[in-house]
Amino acid sequence: MAIGLLENDYGADGFRTCRVTGLRIHRSAEVPVKMFGLTAVVALIIGGIAALLVALTRWEAVGILGAADFYKFLSLHAWNLLIFWMVFMEIAILYVGGPIVLGRKLPASWMANTGWAVMLGSALLIDYAIWTTAPPDNQPLLTSYAPLQASPLFYLGAIVFILGAVIAALPFFFCIWQQKREEPDKTLPLVTFGAFITGIIAVEALVGGLVTYVPTYLWRIGVVAHIDAAWYRHMFWIIGHGSQQINLAAMITVWYFMTWLTAGAEVVSEKISRGAFILYLFFINMGAAHHLMADPVLSSGWKMWNTSYAVYGAVLASLIHAFAIPAGLEAGRRKRGLGGDTWFGWLRTAPWHDPGFSATAWSIILFGFLGGITGVLMGQMQLNTLRHNTLAVPGHFHGTVAVGTTLAFMGLLYYVIRLFFNKEWVLDWFARLQPHLYALAMSIAAMAMMEAGIVYGAPRRDPVTMSIPGTDFSFAAAGPMYAIMGVAAVLAVAAGVIFILVAVGSLLFGKPARMRVPVPLSLGASGDRPVHDHSMRGTFAMVGFFLAVMALFYGLDWMWLSRLWEFGG
Amino acid sequence: MSSPVRSPEGVWWNRSVNPHERRWLSISLLTCLILFSWMVGWRMLGAQNPMGPTYRIEPEAWQAKVEAYIEAAESSDRGIVPPGDDVYISGRQWLWTGLPVVLEVGKEYTFHFGSFDVQHGFGLHRRDELIEQFNLQVLPGYEWTMPMTFKHPGVYDVQCNEFCGVGHRVMHGQIIVE
Numbered sequence: 001m002a003i004g005l006l007e008n009d010y011g012a013d014g015f016r017t018c019r020v021t022g023l024r025i026h027r028s029a030e031v032p033v034k035m036f037g038l039t040a041v042v043a044l045i046i047g048g049i050a051a052l053l054v055a056l057t058r059w060e061a062v063g064i065l066g067a068a069d070f071y072k073f074l075s076l077h078a079w080n081l082l083i084f085w086m087v088f089m090e091i092a093i094l095y096v097g098g099p100i101v102l103g104r105k106l107p108a109s110w111m112a113n114t115g116w117a118v119m120l121g122s123a124l125l126i127d128y129a130i131w132t133t134a135p136p137d138n139q140p141l142l143t144s145y146a147p148l149q150a151s152p153l154f155y156l157g158a159i160v161f162i163l164g165a166v167i168a169a170l171p172f173f174f175c176i177w178q179q180k181r182e183e184p185d186k187t188l189p190l191v192t193f194g195a196f197i198t199g200i201i202a203v204e205a206l207v208g209g210l211v212t213y214v215p216t217y218l219w220r221i222g223v224v225a226h227i228d229a230a231w232y233r234h235m236f237w238i239i240g241h242g243s244q245q246i247n248l249a250a251m252i253t254v255w256y257f258m259t260w261l262t263a264g265a266e267v268v269s270e271k272i273s274r275g276a277f278i279l280y281l282f283f284i285n286m287g288a289a290h291h292l293m294a295d296p297v298l299s300s301g302w303k304m305w306n307t308s309y310a311v312y313g314a315v316l317a318s319l320i321h322a323f324a325i326p327a328g329l330e331a332g333r334r335k336r337g338l339g340g341d342t343w344f345g346w347l348r349t350a351p352w353h354d355p356g357f358s359a360t361a362w363s364i365i366l367f368g369f370l371g372g373i374t375g376v377l378m379g380q381m382q383l384n385t386l387r388h389n390t391l392a393v394p395g396h397f398h399g400t401v402a403v404g405t406t407l408a409f410m411g412l413l414y415y416v417i418r419l420f421f422n423k424e425w426v427l428d429w430f431a432r433l434q435p436h437l438y439a440l441a442m443s444i445a446a447m448a449m450m451e452a453g454i455v456y457g458a459p460r461r462d463p464v465t466m467s468i469p470g471t472d473f474s475f476a477a478a479g480p481m482y483a484i485m486g487v488a489a490v491l492a493v494a495a496g497v498i499f500i501l502v503a504v505g506s507l508l509f510g511k512p513a514r515m516r517v518p519v520p521l522s523l524g525a526s527g528d529r530p531v532h533d534h535s536m537r538g539t540f541a542m543v544g545f546f547l548a549v550m551a552l553f554y555g556l557d558w559m560w561l562s563r564l565w566e567f568g569g
Numbered sequence: 570m571s572s573p574v575r576s577p578e579g580v581w582w583n584r585s586v587n588p589h590e591r592r593w594l595s596i597s598l599l600t601c602l603i604l605f606s607w608m609v610g611w612r613m614l615g616a617q618n619p620m621g622p623t624y625r626i627e628p629e630a631w632q633a634k635v636e637a638y639i640e641a642a643e644s645s646d647r648g649i650v651p652p653g654d655d656v657y658i659s660g661r662q663w664l665w666t667g668l669p670v671v672l673e674v675g676k677e678y679t680f681h682f683g684s685f686d687v688q689h690g691f692g693l694h695r696r697d698e699l700i701e702q703f704n705l706q707v708l709p710g711y712e713w714t715m716p717m718t719f720k721h722p723g724v725y726d727v728q729c730n731e732f733c734g735v736g737h738r739v740m741h742g743q744i745i746v747e
Contacts, residue, residue, distance in 0.1 A: 141732055189576050260572060266571045389690040473696065569716055
């Protein structure tokens with residue numbers, strides 16, 4: 001059965017032609033995509049179970065776990081979702097964006113298998129280390145901030161996982177290299193280009209991870225006597241934030257791909273979209289500096305240079321994609337005569353019943369409004385002090401990696417099931433409902449966390465805040481926010497369960513896929529105007545609204561800050 | 570058709586850009602410039618900036634410094650009263666040394682933050698007020714100095730907000746401003 005899932009009707013040369021996309025897919029690329037995708041889903045299940053327990057603890061009226069168990073499941077939640085689910089998916093995305101889009105074999109596919117095995121083994125090692133952590137060791141959470149020591153097996157697992165990810169990424173780079181050797185004058189397709197940028201950012205992050213974890217492991221096992229807390233933070237965030245930049249670049253690549261596949265989006269300007277990816281390449285790693293805004297040691301000049309002058313190169317890139325992707329949808333659909341010549345007809349008539357589209361669309365919208373806006377606010381050195389280490393920080397990153405990246409990857413997986421595994425979705429209506437439910441529930445949970453953090457100052461990483469031993473001070477006022485977060489999180493986990501049921505059920509019991517080319521893709525252009533000549537006024541209105549909301553919160557935050565006591569020179 | 574999975578044909582870098590997209594590009598650039606100048610401007614003109622000189626210091630030296638300060642301070646039943654303009658606060662698993670402390674409203678103090686053991690988070694909240702809080706990272710091996718002036722009398726609660734071990738949640742303290 002398991003082996004059967006990895007097979008397909010390949011020709012004698014190992015290729016098959018996808019009847020929906022027309023892409024020529026080679027077995028050597030398709031099999032690893034399935035393996036990495038399936039493994040990612042297993043990580044999603046483990047991380048999701050941990051998510052439920054974490055949320056039911058932070059909903060203090062329920063308070064299901066004691067402190068020791070809370071930190072154990074918080075660590076499992078962080079590593080399985082933020083690292084394993086994401087990175088396994090991203091390797092799969094590299095193989096889709098590279099060999100499959102280019103119609104090539106995956107070179108050195110043994111490295112893909114080796115990388116997969118190494119990543120899987122080390123992921124299990126990390127989970128084991130977390131599960132068996134006992135005093136005097138502490139749970140690592142995501143950050144394992146030295147000199148608070150975690151289990152030595154944890155650091156070892158992190159090092160090996162990074163090496164595995166590098167090994168798995170190499171065949172993708174070989175593939176790009178071969179392509180450029182054979183056809184040096186042919187431009188890479190945009191999705192391949194995005195995957196290529198993702199790959200480079202990934203390697204930067206992973207090298208940073210080795211620089212972090214190898215010395216930290218040596219310190220933990222006693223080879224090195226001393227570890228500097230500021231050094232650790234500085235190095236850790238190269239991979240700590242760097243891995244989130246992989247998520248971002250991969251997610252945006254998926255956005256371009258999925259809006260095209262499901263709804264007929266086009267690329268309205270190759271040079272501007274590619275320019276934005278290049279901006280990411282040069283500037284986005286400065287995003288790591290956001291984590292150090294409320295730190296000692298670093299000068300205000302360092303902080304402001306890295307989070308403004310440099311990182312705004314990346315903010316600019318995100319603003320560009322925020323326009324280019326919906327504009328591609330708008331112009332692509334107008335060009336095909338879909339939705340009429342109104343402001344938003346192109347969006348209203350989009351395939352919202354298709355989970356591949358709705359997951360992508362919600363991901364774009366919610367990533368911008370929840371993750372993007374709060375990210376810009378926290379990236380201002382002074383405003384950062386309002387949010388640093390409060391529940392508003394998890395609120396922010398559930399706005400980026402949960403309703404953003406996770407939702408986009410779920411949308412992609414719906415199509416991996418159909419186009420690669422050749423299975424129809426079981427529980428069809430549940431599948432169509434699932435992205436809407438997840439988007440709604442998770443954004444409410446994220447907003448409740450933001451509110452609890454910014455308004456009440458509720459700390460993150462704390463199982464009980466509504467009563468503190470030895471003082472009459474507490475965060476009990478945040479109780480209603482915890483309850484909203486808890487209920488919404490339970491619903492979001494339910495949406496996750498639906499996703500798992502659909503995904504696993506389809507693989508086991510799904511009928512053979514009979515999907516045809518989606519309507520938008522099969523329609524030719526009505527008229528011969530190039531795509532950039534079609535109106536983008538709907539998108540322009542939407543991004544204008546987005547900017548107004550951002551300006552509102554920017555103003556509010558500075559007003560709040562100005563009411564504080566005076567501090568700093 | 571300009572598909573994201575096909576190589577663009579012809580001289581794509583010369584193709585014209587939709588006026589709406591050009592306009593958005595300028596607006597985006599302007600947004601980034603505003604964000605940048607506002608932050609730098611506040612650094613020069615604003616009264617809330619998380620900054621001040623940091624000094625590298627050995628844990629023993631830091632501990633001796635804090636102990637000498639507490640020795641010199643006058644202690645009352647509400648907390649210690651600093652001998653001069655300097656206020657020392659050090660994190661340790663799981664309490665704040667130097668707290669509770671009684672300060673005068675409107676007087677500029679120099680705060681010295683540090684830690685005896687691991688990383689901690691200094692979260693300061695004005696009691697019974699919403700959104701009046703700030704949060705700093707506190708590191709062992711470093712002494713972070715920062716001037717601070719409280720504008721309103723009242724109780725300011727301190728809660729550790731960086732995970733510092735399983736007893737993290739009990740780590741609290743107070744600043745009393747009068």
